[in-house]
Amino acid sequence: MLESKRLYIRQMNHSDFKEISKMLQNSEVMYAWEHAFSDEEVTEWIDRNIQRYNNDGYGYFIVIDKYIDDVVGQIGLIKQDIGLGIGYIVKKEHWNKxxxxxxxxxxxxxxIRNLKVDTLVAxxxxxxxxxxNVAKRLGMKKISEYDKIYRGQAMKHDVYQLKVTGLTTKIVEIVDYNPNWKYEFEKLKSTLEKTLGNSILKIEHVGSTSVEGLSAKPRLDVDIIIEDYSYLNDVVSRLKKLGYRHLxxxxxxxxxxxxxxTTNFMEHNLYVCPKDGKGYLEHIKFRDYLRLNPDKVKEYSDLKKKLAKLYRYDVNSYCDNKTDFIRGIID
Known part of the structure; x- marks a missing residue:
């Protein structure tokens, strides 16, 4: 159903009983539950998650390492009274991997992408x-604690929360430079030029995707340049015909x-800038400096990859922590 470079994630079924038992019947794995499951409880666990798939579309999923072709754990999304929860149970022999x-x-x-949620808990x-430690690596922060009743016993639990921030980009993903980005820009540029005609001066590819070799979010930054703000209303009206909304x-x-x-083109940020505007001039300064300084391209790529790991679900903090590097180059 879902996958990464290393993992494949799918719904569980009763044929997974043996693999699930290796987790739920291991007292070390289940120490937070304070008991290992019986065969009957394992069967009930599988039934409960199948019911979750039918009712909610999600639950605990089976996680398989594609390279060793082995079930390594159960991870998934669980509807709880405290909110949509993320849960994870890993086989003992696969801890710390x-x-x-x-x-x-x-x-x-x-x-975030499919269920359109902006808050998760554990x-x-x-x-x-x-x-x-896993919760913290995911960017979650402790917000409260409560007593969870399990088998008639009150068990103290801490609640960790992940709150996604950012206006448009919900997930910070940095990928290696892709030569196709410049061709995607040219396709978008051609359509914009046909619609905007002589209302504009030119269209520039800016931002990280415009610098060869620079790692970036796979999202174009595009500046439409006008003589001055007297042309803005006309450009806004023409862009509206293409489905753009002025923010x-x-x-x-x-x-x-x-x-x-919606768009028929690669995802992008679109801006309209007067030719002498600060926003446009800084975009061009930054882009052109990087194009001439490959050492700074590597430095910026490394910084962005580091920040993307720290702030995957917090685009505001990701951007804030790039500011000193960007400002240093512009200055």
Missing amino acids: GYATEGATICIDYA DIRPENIASI GNLEVEGREAFSYE
């Missing part, structure tokens, strides 16, 4: 340090931002 973090990331990405026993300057001087519901 990054499976929980990688599998949970796949499921969280799915929840309830974890305070002594479960391994699970807490204003979003508190950035010298550029007007636009959004779209």
Whole structure:
């Protein structure tokens, strides 16, 4: 159903009884539950998750390492009273291999993109340090604690929350430079030029996808250049015919931002800028400097990859922590 470079994730069924038992009947794996499951409880576990698939479309999933062709754990999304939860159980022999973090990331990405959620939670026993460390690697923060009643017993749990931030980009993904980006820009540029005609001066490919060799989010940045703001209303009207909506300057001087519901082109950020506007001039300065300085391209790529790991679901913090590097080059 879902996959990453290393993992394949699918729904469980009763033929998985043996593999699921290796987890649920291992007292070390199940120490947070304070008991190993019986055969009957394992069967009930499978039935319960099949019911979740039917009712909610998700539950605990089977996680398989594609390279060793082995079930390594169960990871998934669970509807709880405290919110949509992320859960992970990994076989004892596969602890400390990054499976929980990688599998949970796949499921969280799915929840954000397909279920359109912006908040997920995990309830974890305070002594479960391994699970807490996974939650922290996922960007989750402790927000509360409560007593969870399980088998008639009150068990203290800490609640960790992941709140996705950012206006348009919900997941920060940085990939290696792709030569196709420049061709995707040219296709978009051609359509825009036909619609905008002599209302504009030119269209520029800016941002990280415009610099050869620079790692970037796979999303174009495009500046439409006008003589001055007297042309803006006409451009706004023409862009509206293509499905773009004017958002204003979003508190950035010298550029007007636009959004779209659907597009036939590669995902992109679109801006309209006066030729002497600060926004446009800084875009060009930054792009052209990087094009002439490959050492800075590598430095910026490394920085972005590092920040993307730290702030995968917090695009605002990701952008804020790039500011000093960008400002240094512009200055």
